[in-house]
Structure formats: structure tokens, C-alpha cells
Amino acid sequence: xxxERRLNTKxxxxxxxxxxxxxxxxxxxxxxxxxFGYFALAAFLEDETxxxxxxxxxxxxxxxxxxxxxxxxxxxxVGAPAEEVTQDRKNNCRLxxxxxxxxxxxxxxxxxxxxxxLNLQSGETARKLAGIxxxxxxxxxxxxxxRNAHLKKGKRYNILLDKDGNFLKAMLEMxxxxxxxxVATNGAIKAWKEDVVLDYKVESITxxxxxxxxxxxxxxxxxxxxxLELERIFKWDIDFSSExxxxxxxxxxxxxxxxxxxxxxxxxxxxxxxxxxxxxxxxAVLFKKTYWDDKGYELKKDFLVSPxxxxxxxxxxxxxxxxxxxxxxxxxxxxxxxxxxGTPVVSVAKGRVIFSGWSKxxxxxxxxxxxxxxxxxxxxxxxxxVKKGQYVKQGQKIGxxxxxxxxxxxxxxxxxxxxxxxxxxxxxxYASSKNRNRIPRPLRPRFARVTESRISLLKKSQxxxxxxxxxxxx
Numbered sequence: 001x002x003x004e005r006r007l008n009t010k011x012x013x014x015x016x017x018x019x020x021x022x023x024x025x026x027x028x029x030x031x032x033x034x035x036f037g038y039f040a041l042a043a044f045l046e047d048e049t050x051x052x053x054x055x056x057x058x059x060x061x062x063x064x065x066x067x068x069x070x071x072x073x074x075x076x077x078v079g080a081p082a083e084e085v086t087q088d089r090k091n092n093c094r095l096x097x098x099x100x101x102x103x104x105x106x107x108x109x110x111x112x113x114x115x116x117x118l119n120l121q122s123g124e125t126a127r128k129l130a131g132i133x134x135x136x137x138x139x140x141x142x143x144x145x146x147r148n149a150h151l152k153k154g155k156r157y158n159i160l161l162d163k164d165g166n167f168l169k170a171m172l173e174m175x176x177x178x179x180x181x182x183v184a185t186n187g188a189i190k191a192w193k194e195d196v197v198l199d200y201k202v203e204s205i206t207x208x209x210x211x212x213x214x215x216x217x218x219x220x221x222x223x224x225x226x227x228l229e230l231e232r233i234f235k236w237d238i239d240f241s242s243e244x245x246x247x248x249x250x251x252x253x254x255x256x257x258x259x260x261x262x263x264x265x266x267x268x269x270x271x272x273x274x275x276x277x278x279x280x281x282x283x284a285v286l287f288k289k290t291y292w293d294d295k296g297y298e299l300k301k302d303f304l305v306s307p308x309x310x311x312x313x314x315x316x317x318x319x320x321x322x323x324x325x326x327x328x329x330x331x332x333x334x335x336x337x338x339x340x341x342g343t344p345v346v347s348v349a350k351g352r353v354i355f356s357g358w359s360k361x362x363x364x365x366x367x368x369x370x371x372x373x374x375x376x377x378x379x380x381x382x383x384x385x386v387k388k389g390q391y392v393k394q395g396q397k398i399g400x401x402x403x404x405x406x407x408x409x410x411x412x413x414x415x416x417x418x419x420x421x422x423x424x425x426x427x428x429x430y431a432s433s434k435n436r437n438r439i440p441r442p443l444r445p446r447f448a449r450v451t452e453s454r455i456s457l458l459k460k461s462q463x464x465x466x467x468x469x470x471x472x473x474x
Contacts, residue, residue, distance in 0.1 A: 102160075106155040167184050202253065206252075235304050243278045271285055348394070373418060380402055380411060385398055
């Protein structure tokens with residue numbers, strides 16, 4: 001039997017004398033082998049993935065988040081025979097080998113043209129495609145749309161390129177009901193608007209006022225758009241900046257819109273009821289494309305209750321107050337609405353502008369004369385959009401909130417006069433004409449039945465923040 005042969009080099013002798021050294025040597029050796037195997041396997045898998053499903057991000061910068069640029073199941077590219085299309089079930093993509101699919105969404109500052117120029121190799125093709133989409137969008141959605149205008153954040157797009165980077169197909173979703181496609185075929189680009197099936201379901205909610213209208217609607221699980229529509233309907237009766245009280249109750253029957261079975265916003269408010277400590281009971285019933293109260297009188301009146309499109313808060317009421325600049329008690333002839341600089345200011349009624357210029361105390365100032373000896377005034381504006389002698393309509397934008405003149409911050413000083421005497425603007429709604437439109441007598445029985453049917457839907461809602469759904473359209 002031959003003796004065992006052992007290595008007797010200097011490093012080996014050191015490791016024999018030091019057990020900790022042997023342990024460290026073993027750990028480092030295993031770590032090195034593991035790292036080598038990991039990188040080799042990763043390179044192999046990366047190569048396999050690239051071959052099987054050629055989906056990659058473009059060389060140009062894509063404005064959408066990386067998480068949105070992912071493989072997606074797609075139909076056969078234009079001109080690709082069915083037998084040439086391979087499918088990788090593991091990656092769930094069905095694309096011609098070498099095809100590049102770019103999925104993304106617009107970010108802040110993006111325009112239609114900038115997105116296409118970033119993702120298409122040919123600038124000429126990008127400009128041509130942008131022009132085609134521009135014409136489609138102008139025809140079907142927005143007549144003033146421009147390819148250079150900034151898009152709202154989150155507009156989805158999908159671009160398909162061949163293995164050489166040439167354009168094959170594109171999709172642009174401007175809204176759930178406005179989806180546009182373009183396809184390259186025989187050297188030309190064909191584009192169209194997709195037909196989207198819209199459906200509506202009637203729902204009802206009941207909620208209590210907490211801080212303001214918007215937060216109260218959101219707490220019921222609905223969005224800001226529903227609150228804005230509710231505010232628009234009651235703009236002749238309720239000043240949501242000064243008349244809301246905690247525990248006021250609001251009940252609404254409304255339509256929720258669906259595009260291809262996906263929620264996509266709101267339809268009409270069919271019935272609304274507001275029960276407030278200051279406002280009393282206010283109702284709105286949609287009938288013949290017009291809103292009426294429960295007695296059949298039209299909600300629209302001669303005067304709006306507020307000159308701000310977005311009602312925020314009353315910072316100083318009508319009457320005696322300690323003036324913040326003059327530092328003495330003085331009568332305040334109007335109401336101060338606190339609002340951010342640039343908030344739109346509208347005329348509360350139709351009339352004629354009798355002054356538009358600078359006033360020492362009120363800065364940029366507008367006065368409007370209405371019928372029956374009524375006059376309204378708007379002070380501390382940052383911009384004026386009307387001139388002396390100009391006629392304006394109810395709700396027409398006449399300026400923007402500012403802080404010109406004697407002012408401590410951005411706000412609107414709003415004044416209301418009758419026969420040359422100031423009155424409290426918060427009470428001006430009582431000056432509305434008594435000759436309001438009423439539903440014609442032959443239609444009143446039908447109106448009563450419609451109103452009762454919508455109130456019956458509300459009876460299914462609980463008095464707390466809750467909702468009910470009904471799968472039909474009236």
C-alpha cells in the first residue's frame with residue numbers, strides 16, 4: 001500500500017496550522033463559484049428571452065415609467081402571415097420575431113408630436129403620424145386640439161415597430177370613448193377611431209357634509225367630478241363656500257358611465273336633494289334636459305349666488321369690521337372671497353360693463369349694471385377681460401382673482417347694490433326674479449311620476465355615507 005501523497009506547498013502548510021484560515025478559504029471559493037454560475041445563467045436566460053420575444057425599450061427616451069413598458073399580447077402585425085408569427089407562452093406575447101412593442105403613458109410636458117419623435121426613428125414619419133392623429137382628434141373629440149399642445153398626464157399609447165425600427169402600428173387613448181389607431185400599409189398610413197361601447201348604470205349615494213363639499217363627496221367613495229357637477233346644478237341656490245354646515249345631508253341619483261365594461265366617469269345627475277341648516281331643503285330633478293325643483297320651477301335664476309367658478313371660503317363678511325390696513329373700525333360694503341391668484345371670476349348675471357379700470361383702493365376693478373337697478377362690483381383683480389360698454393352674459397369670465405390695490409393677500413371683493421345702496425351679497429339670491437319658468441301644465445303629471453320614481457331609488461340608501469346600484473337607465 002502506497003503512502004498517501006499530500007500537497008506540501010507553503011500556502012497549504014499555513015492553512016493546516018490555522019483552522020480559521022481554512023474556513024475562510026472554503027467560503028471564498030464557494031462564493032466565487034456561485035457568482036460565476038449566476039452571471040453565466042443570467043446571460044443565458046437574457047439571451048433566450050431576447051430571442052423568444054423581441055420586446056425592448058427604444059433607444060430614444062420614453063416618457064412613461066419603466067413599469068409601463070412591458071410585453072403585451074398583441075395581434076398579428078400588418079402584413080405578417082399567420083405561420084410566421086411565433087408565440088412564447090412563458091412570456092405571454094404573440095409578436096413577429098424582431099418586432100418591438102412600446103407601451104407607455106404621457107407625462108407632464110409631453111405633446112403628441114414629442115412622444116412620436118422620441119419613439120420613431122424617422123422624424124418625417126413622426127410628423128406625418130402626428131398630423132393624421134391631430135385631424136382625427138379634431139374631428140371626433142376636440143376641434144382645437146394641436147399636436148404640439150401638452151397632453152394631460154396618463155394618456156396611454158402603444159407603438160409597434162418592425163425589427164428595423166420602421167413604424168407598423170400605433171394606438172392613442174385620449175379618453176375611454178376616444179381611442180385612435182393608425183396602421184402602415186402599402187407605404188401609406190391608415191387611421192381610424194375605434195368604436196367603444198358606452199353603457200350607463202344608475203346609482204345613488206347619501207352622504208353628510210364634514211368639512212366641504214369635495215371632501216364629503218370623496219369620503220363617500222366618489223370623485224371630484226361629481227362634486228363639481230352638483231355645485232354647478234345648485235349654483236343659483238346654494239353658496240357652497242359659506243352656507244354649508246357640518247351634518248348637512250345630500251342625496252344624489254346619478255349615472256355612472258362604463259366604456260367596454262370599465263368605469264369611465266359620470267353621466268348625468270338625475271336627482272339631487274340637499275338638506276341644510278342654513279339652506280333648507282333644495283332639490284333638483286332632471287326633466288327634459290333642464291333642472292327643476294320638486295314643485296316644477298326651473299332652478300335657473302337671474303343671479304348666481306357666487307362670482308367664483310370655484311367656491312372656496314368667505315374671509316370677510318358684509319358689515320362693520322376692523323380694517324386690516326387702515327387699523328380702524330369701518331363698514332365693509334361687500335364680501336371677501338379668499339381664493340388663489342388666477343381663480344376665474346364670472347359675472348353673476350347678464351348686464352353691461354360701466355367701469356373697467358384702476359381704483360385706488362380696489363386695484364383692478366370692474367362694475368356691471370344689471371336690470372332693475374342692480375349693480376355688481378368686483379375688486380382686487382389680477383387681470384380684467386372686459387371693457388367699458390361691453391355686454392356680458394351670466395357666468396361669463398370677466399377677470400382673475402388677485403391682490404391689487406389695498407390688499408393683504410389674493411382675494412375677491414364682491415359688492416352688490418340695489419338702487420345705489422349696498423346690500424349683503426350673501427342675500428342677493430332673494431333679489432332674483434319671481435317670474436321663474438315652470439313646467440307646462442300638461443307635462444306636470446309626468447314630471448311628478450319621474451320625480452317619485454327617482455325618490456324611490458333614494459329610499460334604498462342609508463342616511464350615512466352609502467350607495468346603491470341599479471342596472472338600468474331611465
